[in-house]
Amino acid sequence: MKTTLRLELPALPTLHAGSRVAFAVLDRQQAVQRAGELPLSELASAVPAGRIEAILHPADSVVAAVTLPPLPGHRLAAAVEGAVEPLLLGEIDALAVAHGARAADGSVPVAWAAREALARALRLLAECGLPADAVLPAPLALPVASDGWTVLVRADHVVVRTGPQSGEVWAIDPLATTGDDPALAALQPALEQGSPARLDWIDPPPAGRPELAGTALRALPAEARWQGPAPGWSLALPALQPHRRGRSPWRGPIAWAAGAAAVWLLGLNVHAWQLGREETALRQRMTAQVKAAFPDLPVVLDPVRQAEQRRDALRAAGGEFGTTDFLPLALAAAQLLPEASNNLKELRYATGELRLRLADDAIGMVATNAPAAAPEPATSQRPRRFLPRRENTAPAGPAPAAVTRMEIDPAILQRAASLGLGVTRDEGEWVIRPGGDAGKDGGMRPAPAAGVRIQPDQSRR
Template sequence: MRQHLRLALPLLSDLTSDTNIAFVLVGRDGRAARSGQLPLAELGAEAGALAVCAILHPDDAVVADITVPPVSNRRLGTAVAGSIEPMALSDVSQLCVAHSARAADGNVTVAWSARLPLVKAWALLAEAGLNIAAFIPQSLALPADDPAPAEPLGLPAGPRWLAPLPSWSLAQDELRPLSAKGQWRKPIYWSAAAVVVWAAGLNWYAAQLANEVESLQQGMQSTVVQAFPHIPVVIDPVRQAQRQLDAQRLAHGAAAEDDFMPLVLATAKVLDFAQSHVRGLHYDKGVLTLTLAEGYVPPGSEAVLAQAAAIHQLQLQKDEDRPHVWHVQRPALAQTKTRRP
């Protein structure tokens, strides 16, 4: 048995925040650990997070034993409601009905109480900070041999307070007040924590990408500065290199002994969609490798792109394993590699 608090409720119609309510704290050993009487408004501080079993006044609930034919568990509630309808003084829809499981002989213990007073009482108890786990009719909370089952529970605490309670009660989830639905708090807290962790991870990943982009841009700027040391400030490495090479070509007819800069400039003209998206540039043995950042718009037709490359004496090839990576070389170099055994 888990530790819990038992309350002896007055008539539900008389319950207010100032009503004095007798209580007994039942320990794990089933004995009374503490008892007393407090106004409802103060009981929340006394109970804390303990589960609270509220025992209804004898006049607030009816308990009966009925016989129900064999039905599925899904239809048992409907069968019980139909069985008690002749016994109830109110329409069944205005009642809160709960019942035990069906025994082998068809016997079912059923209890009912007026729905509206129970809902209002639950709201008052929840407002006081009480974690209501069960509403138990008094006759089901007393020892089987209790000599006065119609007499309300009272202090001092005795054996009448300590009988085993049924596993079912009139505390149905659809009647639970919004302020008492603590089962949503943990999911909300965990969802908020997950959002915080996700945002932190996203910021960290963005910072890593920013660092990588900055490193690549610095590498490209360093390459341009080495090739053209007279450039005071490098802002757009590819465009500035193209302008410098065009100027040197006009003046001298060539920019360097190898094909690096002519290859870069020709590639820039063919892959115009890659402007401002170059993350990496690598040149080795006549092959220029470009790594592009996401966000560029690829050409609509690869055939048109191949024709444009051929006009500038280039051969383009997308990397088969790495997305956004392009290899550019001269057709003559590609043919040489193909013929090599």
């Protein structure tokens, strides 16, 4: 758990390594975890902390406010020094001036301390292993009262925090002759001018009560002196910080960035390892599923591709209609013989062959005339005798009559060729097959390798 160590420094001119310093360790909720007093040189080893804040002696710093117009950030520091200079009795170069952000009303909180004394204190803290991350004026380390002031008596001074960015310090006059408490006497002029509704007085409380109507007094425990919120700016100016070997303002951010990068890389590697295991397991499951689905595969190297190839092969074989299936042949027959749609008498299909018998046998047929064959002359078995040639021969007999034949309409044959079909007639039935040649005489020949083309058989004239 990150903690904050707050130190109440004595007056800067008297600070040395053996000075006893009051301290408190705060957690993230500003609760006091430990408090005490130790020599400065022993604090680093006895009280390790993540952040160190030093609280100056009330007499070592001054808190004020100046009013400035809106300015860019790089010009605000110079404007603050120019506004503070009329308030000083000495040279501004001898002071360390710090400021906060400009408020909406134009006010800018400022604080200053002796430059050399502050630089020496920062070096001493660093040498003792307590490099200060912030140096707070005494008023700005106290709690903030919601409707009043917070008061602490410390080292003969009345320290008052009047707001989140404001506070004042009044010295207690030990020779005061009034009957009031010396702290109240020192605070009385400020009370008359400011008139707060309530005073939160950190233990020990004053001996008397403020003589102001409407101002209530509430006691706070002693540990409340450590629990004030820091204003967000401090007198630990970078120019005054000593050179610390191995430690720089960027050390913390760089360390956090390196740690975050290491955690990110570790997580990335773990995630990649998990994804690799999941990929291996998924590939093994896919291989097992492919082997179970296709046991004839000898080796499975690429389960997805091999499964797709086998799926496509099965789809081409049985998942989709082939050219020899009934439905493609029936559709092709309807295109080949459109006149047979209302004359179908019988239909039979068997393994790539469709047979149709029509009520009208003349559909799709045409009549052709073919000459009859001439009769062979009769020959005698007697031996021939050589006779003198006669010029006058016997007159020829009558010519044979033509024979009428029924053949497939050439238009149907041409249509079958365009559909890639073979068509024949067999005993009054139309026989339709894919990828064959049919002749007029009903013969079938194998289709060429490049595809099926049906043409009329012209071999017989």
